[in-house]
Each structure stands twice: as structure tokens, then as C-alpha cells.
Amino acid sequence: FASSELQHTPTIIDVGGVQIGGKEIVVMAGPCAIENEKDFVDTAISVKKSGAKILRGGAFKPRSSPYAFQGLEEDGLKIMVAGREATGLKLVTEVVDTRDVELVNKYTDIFQIGARNMQNFRLLSEVGMTRKPVLLKRGLSATIEEWLMAAEYIIAEGNHEVILCERGIRTFETMTRNTLDLSAIPAIKDVSHLPVVVDPSHATGNWKYVPALAKGAVATGADGLIIEVHPNPPSALCDGPQSLRPERFESLMDELRLVAQAI
Numbered sequence: 464f465a466s467s468e469l470q471h472t473p474t475i476i477d478v479g480g481v482q483i484g485g486k487e488i489v490v491m492a493g494p495c496a497i498e499n500e501k502d503f504v505d506t507a508i509s510v511k512k513s514g515a516k517i518l519r520g521g522a523f524k525p526r527s528s529p530y531a532f533q534g535l536e537e538d539g540l541k542i543m544v545a546g547r548e549a550t551g552l553k554l555v556t557e558v559v560d561t562r563d564v565e566l567v568n569k570y571t572d573i574f575q576i577g578a579r580n581m582q583n584f585r586l587l588s589e590v591g592m593t594r595k596p597v598l599l600k601r602g603l604s605a606t607i608e609e610w611l612m613a614a615e616y617i618i619a620e621g622n623h624e625v626i627l628c629e630r631g632i633r634t635f636e637t638m639t640r641n642t643l644d645l646s647a648i649p650a651i652k653d654v655s656h657l658p659v660v661v662d663p664s665h666a667t668g669n670w671k672y673v674p675a676l677a678k679g680a681v682a683t684g685a686d687g688l689i690i691e692v693h694p695n696p697p698s699a700l701c702d703g704p705q706s707l708r709p710e711r712f713e714s715l716m717d718e719l720r721l722v723a724q725a726i
């Protein structure tokens with residue numbers, strides 16, 4: 464169960480030696496979408512050098528418009544593996560359809576369930592039947608209770624390796640893409656043993672605000688972060704405005720170490 468009533472100790476998820484929910488803050492970084500092998504591998508090498516432990520990238524992109532770039536699909540997954548081979552970083556990538564779970568399972572180290580699919584119960588059950596960690600993003604307008612019940616769908620199939628990801632929720636505010644709910648972190652820690660990771664990129668939609676919220680997330684008890692990094696954000700096929708350049712990501716990692724030391 465996701466509830467801490469029956470399990471009092473925090474769940475630590477081991478992804479090939481990287482522990483999520485333990486003492487260290489785990490940073491996942493990479494582009495929103497995989498675009499080509501060279502850019503992806505270069506980005507992978509750079510974020511690894513800065514201290515990221517897990518490489519993110521989308522091969523299946525659930526875009527708001529059906530006419531927007533939808534991802535490279537299996538070719539993208541193969542490029543991700545090239546990134547893993549070049550760096551040793553573990554992979555996290557989104558699966559959007561029950562029909563693709565088997566395929567994505569062949570390549571990834573962590574499944575990502577996107578905000579738009581948080582209550583796609585068939586998809587949750589399907590990844591629950593695998594034995595691979597699942598990063599479960601909070602739905603656009605989901606309460607913490609609904610989010611934990613979604614985690615329960617995965618756990619109910621026997622997969623206990625669920626990582627919750629706060630990525631901002633819909634509010635009346637329009638200055639940021641979403642509103643990052645930092646209070647979700649202590650609130651979840653109060654009722655659940657599952658690790659919590661924060662995505663300041665999708666929460667703000669603006670790279671300028673990403674460092675401040677990333678530091679805030681660490682200060683409020685997040686177990687990790689997932690951050691979009693792109694070598695040339697203006698040319699990104701997806702989410703350029705919220706992507707950090709590799710140099711800014713590197714300096715953010717230094718700032719995060721200071722915050723982690725201070726708490």
C-alpha cells in the first residue's frame with residue numbers, strides 16, 4: 464500500500480545502484496523529447512558531468528495538439544540506449560499506451576506515467592505488472608488523495624516501486640504554466656512512504672524560474688528532481704522555453720549541493 468499506516472520506513476527504490484528515497488537527492492535530467500542521437504548523447508554526457516544520475520527523454524510525446532511533434536517512438540528509445548551506453552546513466556521515459564508497455568520495458572530503467580495519464584487505470588495496472596520502477600506524475604488537477612490512489616493501482620499489481628512526481632497543478636494563475644505545489648511534499652511524507660520527485664520545468668514553463676523552484680523543492684524535502692535540459696532551447700521541438708542550457712544546469716547543481724548540505 465502507498466499509505467504509511469502499514470509501512471513506517473521510507474521506500475528506497477534502487478535503480479541499478481542509484482537509490483531514490485535515500486539520503487542523496489537524485490537528479491534526473493535531459494531534453495523533453497529525443498530529437499537526434501548526437502544532441503541526446505552530448506546532453507547525456509554533459510548532465511552526467513554535472514552530477515545527474517538519471518537521463519530523461521521523451522520518445523512518445525503526448526502533446527496538447529495532435530499536429531505537434533509526437534516523438535521518435537522506438538527510434539527514440541534506441542537513441543536513449545546510446546545515451547545510457549555513453550554515460551552509464553539510467554533511463555526514464557514516458558509510456559502513453561498499454562500497447563507500448565512491453566516495447567518501452569525493453570529499453571527503459573524507469574517508466575514515466577505522464578500527468579495526462581495519471582488516471583489511465585489500465586495503463587497503471589499494465590506497468591504494475593512489470594517489475595520496473597514507475598515515476599508517476601501528478602495529474603493536472605488531481606488531489607493528493609487521487610494521486611496516491613493512482614499509485615495504489617500500480618502497487619495492487621505487485622509493483623511496489625512507485626516514485627511520485629509533483630509537476631505543478633492547474634490553478635487560476637497564468638504567469639506560470641502550472642502552480643508548483645510544494646506543500647504536497649511534506650503532506651505526502653506525512654501519509655505515505657513513497658519517494659517524491661519534483662519537476663520544476665513543467666511546473667513553471669519558464670527556465671528562469673526553474674532554479675528557484677528546484678532549490679525550494681530540495682529545501683522542502685523532495686527526494687529528487689527531474690529537469691529539462693536542452694543544448695539549444697530556442698530550437699527544441701518541445702518545451703524549449705522551460706529548458707535549461709547545460710551550463711545553467713551545471714551551476715544549478717552546485718547551488719543544489721549547498722541547499723542539500725544546509726538542511
Ligand code: PEP
Pocket residue numbers: 495521525576577578579600630665
Ligand atoms: C514530460 O515530462 O515531458 C511531460 C510530458 O510531463 P507531464 O506529463 O508532467 O506534462
Ligand code: MN
Pocket residue numbers: 495496665691701702
Ligand atoms: Mn516536457
